[in-house]
Amino acid sequence: MKIGIISDSHDDIDNVKNAIKIFNSNNVDYVFHAGDYVFPGIVLEFGNLNNDIKLVGVLGNNDGERVGIANSFNSISGDLKWDFGEYEIEDLLIGIYHGTNSILTNSLMLGNRYDILIYGHTHKKDTRKIQNTQIFNPGSAHKKLQKDNSKYGASVIIYDIRQKKWEFFGLNK
Numbered sequence: 613m614k615i616g617i618i619s620d621s622h623d624d625i626d627n628v629k630n631a632i633k634i635f636n637s638n639n640v641d642y643v644f645h646a647g648d649y650v651f652p653g654i655v656l657e658f659g660n661l662n663n664d665i666k667l668v669g670v671l672g673n674n675d676g677e678r679v680g681i682a683n684s685f686n687s688i689s690g691d692l693k694w695d696f697g698e699y700e701i702e703d704l705l706i707g708i709y710h711g712t713n714s715i716l717t718n719s720l721m722l723g724n725r726y727d728i729l730i731y732g733h734t735h736k737k738d739t740r741k742i743q744n745t746q747i748f749n750p751g752s753a754h755k756k757l758q759k760d761n762s763k764y765g766a767s768v769i770i771y772d773i774r775q776k777k778w779e780f781f782g783l784n785k
Contacts, residue, residue: 613702614638616665617769619646619710619732620752621654622674624766627753627783628657631768634781636662638770642701646732646749647672647710655684666690670697672710672733704728704773711749721747728773737767739778746771748778755784 616635621628635643639662647670649655658667667690675681685692693699699706707726711717711733720729724743731738731749735757738749750769757766771778 613773614640615701615706615771615773616640616643617646617730617748617750617771618643618753619730619750620648620672620735620754620757621645621650622648622752622754622757623650623654624754624756625654625657627755627766628654629660630783631753631781632657632660634768634770634783635665636660638781640665640770642666642668642699644699644706644708644730645669646708646730648674648732649681650674650676652677652680652684655681655690656688658690659688668693668697668699668708670708670710671695673712698726702773706730721745728771737780739769746776750780753783 618631670693697708704727706728708730711731721742726745729745729747735752737751740747751767753766755766766783767780
């Protein structure tokens with residue numbers, strides 16, 4: 613079972629299309645988006661995921677068109693969790709939060725409630741384990757907003773939850 617992780621796409625339609633190709637070609641089962649779509653049309657692009665891939669997402673601080681984004685999620689049968697969400701897959705509890713409030717983000721990281729915690733907002737890649745919680749921030753999916761200078765630039769993560777292995781995939785072509 614594989615999950616795709618993306619955040620902070622900020623209406624970069626080209627990189628979202630690249631991410632969808634990566635998710636489809638790697639046969640992920642779910643895609644988790646940690647917010648900052650910016651406009652509802654970005655969510656509609658995720659309708660191009662393979663039919664068996666489920667989109668799960670939360671809103672970020674730059675998602676002003678909340679109703680439009682919610683309607684887009686509904687139209688592609690996605691699962692919008694609004695500001696914070698929990699999702700269970702194969703007895704693993706996944707928390708997903710954009711990360712706008714750093715105190716709350718840190719509390720979620722240290723709370724040892726989740727097997728997996730997904731967040732965004734910082735535009736910085738983060739993969740670490742605190743106690744029993746595997747933490748993921750894929751960085752920004754927007755080509756101009758990625759804050760670290762790793763070889764991947766804008767990126768997504770694919771995590772194999774059975775093998776407990778992850779990989780970053782660069783989006784900039």
